[in-house]
Amino acid sequence: MKITIKDIAKIAGVNPSTVSRSLNDSDLVSIKTKERIKKIAKEKGFEFNANARGLSTKKTDTIGVIFPEEYEEFSAGLYLGYLMNSIRRVLEKESLDNIVDFPRNRITGKSNVEQLIIKGKVDGLLLINSELTESEVDVIRKSKIPHVFLHSKPKNFSILGMDFIYTDHVIGGYLATEHLIELGHRNIMTITTNEEGNEEFGERTAGYRDALRKHNIIIDEGLIFKVETNFRAGYNLIEENLELLEHITAIFAQSDMVALGVIEKLKELGKKIPEDISVVGYDDIKFGEYFSPKLTTIHQPRQKLAKIACERLVKLINKNNKEEVLQKILKPKLIVRESTGKRIIKI
Amino acid sequence: MKITIKDIAKIAGVNPSTVSRSLNDSDLVSIKTKERIKKIAKEKGFEFNANARGLSTKKTDTIGVIFPEEYEEFSAGLYLGYLMNSIRRVLEKESLDNIVDFPRNRITGKSNVEQLIIKGKVDGLLLINSELTESEVDVIRKSKIPHVFLHSKPKNFSILGMDFIYTDHVIGGYLATEHLIELGHRNIMTITTNEEGNEEFGERTAGYRDALRKHNIIIDEGLIFKVETNFRAGYNLIEENLELLEHITAIFAQSDMVALGVIEKLKELGKKIPEDISVVGYDDIKFGEYFSPKLTTIHQPRQKLAKIACERLVKLINKNNKEEVLQKILKPKLIVRESTGKRIIKI
DNA sequence: TTGTAAGCGTTATCAG
């Protein structure tokens, strides 16, 4: 038998409502009784029943975090795993629990976004990298549930009035490429994803193009490669394109895992990094720092992202939304380590 | 305004209780009205309010998943990330949501395990690698909340009557070492964690000893190394102990990431894997398969673990617990890939 | 087969 507000009331010889007021720090109770009741509650290990409270107040103190399916994949999984931890750490400060869900249930086919909202299981939604259906957008809008999109730009529906925060990958691609150019490199290969329609990687490639253009370097379409985003794919790409190594002096791999695979193969071929070839990655996974040589990469400000998104969500939930909407785009940062260096002109 | 059971009742011209019964598939309603009501509910997009239902039935259709803090670490994080995905996939089948929490809130210092139980936010608990306080064990026992420990042996409290499932790491250590012995190796180094009191790794080392003993090989304490469990640590260990390479022909690294770091350094030193030195890892992270050479390792049956644990939990929740308790220990499996080979005796 | 009414634990409104 769990202890309820009534039990406390009986013990204290007061009405349940007085207990409720006391425990909610209402100033409609005398400080004396308030403290007395709090003491009893603490002794008895009382905690509010979440369902009863939720039924009465329409608040659940839990928020829904929707992760994309590809969370399973190794490389994305790493990054998203970090992001998840950052989110949990921020929500912890607000004593909010979080329900983690995929966008939809694979068995029933139902949308978890809709279910969480309609069932009233959450006070707000953190939508990570989500493509929503019309029906989902509709439910979100009608229910007016607080929500923030993060990690990537909301796709396939109007952004109007929606809160979001993500990282600008055009700038990321630009920074990586410009870094190589400034080191004297001219023949720079880039490796993007072979996944159709992935905007995130599309932006990275756009940034690559921008940087080359800006520095009056002719874009060679033959230097833009599309492969899966994992270690093996980077490794294999080099193996299958050995003749390339004659032309290029630098590689911008749009994912750290690919970059590491590339480096691994280059090392096997007896190439020196960065003396023979410079390599830049993207994501700043911890592993890159452990690797040899330590990887130069683009850091996505995931902690900042998580922090801003969560804090905004909390504000929305508490109705402290001073600004109309939050639409923020963060800048990634270049982290120079050991895998890039000045172009050395061979005689 | 969300639609409630009353609204449906009004539309159908029946009493709310009839709607409730219909939607819960009670056979106290005529098939005709049942179907009529179901149709209306579907049209209106009705879903039960979780809080009201929970208040009434004491069921929440969500379970709590408690992850250890070290989820943040790279190597453990990977493994646990996989495990988490497996869990989510199983729970999805039961249409259960899951609240993910650390063991305790770092800010308030409160135990999330206790909070979730006392507040009645979850129907059951999946405790991953958890060390519980006395108070927590107490709350769990008194509340009789269904729960399963998984991933590692419950520590620091009596196992009696507690459900658990984990992988036997003694066998894992044994399999890895015996594999090397069978390939002709005699001087086998092992690398375990430097973390005090980590039973999991302690077991792996015990398995290593068992295998040597069984095959009448004298255990050289100088071949048991303790380092952090990450890539860099493996890499550095070799770098700092070059003289070792004279003596040994095989290494059992008790974590894949350490194994990969070891291999990386060995390759840099011009050693051939497995011709010069064989290396076995532990965990079977996907990356090991991508690496070159592909890593021989010990596979922990994480999907099976997740499946059995979740299914058991669901049974407990639905009170279908035929067996008294589930106390199961799974056997890990040796996966032979490219990083181990016959000992080659040099002339 | 259906309706009525009490109850789940909490909050909020209205008196006192």
Add this chain to the structure above:
DNA sequence: CTGATAACGCTTACAA
């Protein structure tokens, strides 16, 4: 400042 009471949305005896 405190108590009584209705209400939140749903389930479940108990009646009919």
